[in-house]
Amino acid sequence: MSGLTAVVGTAFGTTLLTAAPASAAQIRNNCEGAAVVRCANVEMPSTGVFNAHGRVTDTAGGTNYDVQVVDVRLEYNLNGNWTLLRDEMPADGWEPDQDVARTATYSCGSSARKSVRAKVYVQWRNGSTVTGDWVTTPTDPPTYICPR
DSSP states (O other): OTTOOEEEEETTEEEEEOOOTTSOEEEEEEEEOSSEEEEEEEEEEETTEEEEEEEEEEOSSSSOOEEEEEEEEEEEEETTEEEEEEEEOOOOOOBSSEEEEEOOOEEOTTOOOEEEEEEEEEEEEETTEEEEEEEEOOOSSOEEEOOO
16 A cells, blocks of 8 residues: 555554654554653654654642653564664753653664554652653554554
8 A cells, every 4th residue: 555654553453544744643652640741652753754752741730840751762572572673862861841852763664564662761850859660652452663
């Protein structure tokens, strides 16, 4: 099929996605938390091109946290093991409200279909107390990219 760029498995079948050329389309995401919202996303910035995106946000009200994205990974499942496609470890430090980071892009070219996930490590601190957490996009059902 011409123009096919991503296949996302769903509980009832397969959904085909195409990207809007003007912006990155989120093809899978997961956000957790209330006081500190932590998100991992698989994005498609252009046709056949993918990356992982991480975001951590200190929400208004309550405790005031500094936040940072420490590690953003785009991984694929190879025989039951998650293997790196792209990895970004930004060195920009603590932010007062929100921090975001993306991996370099992965271009499918003629690659075979891959089951992928975004995996993001974020931290937040209040004074000298630092807390960290991994956030991962769901893998059931799988998120597929790069059909032949």
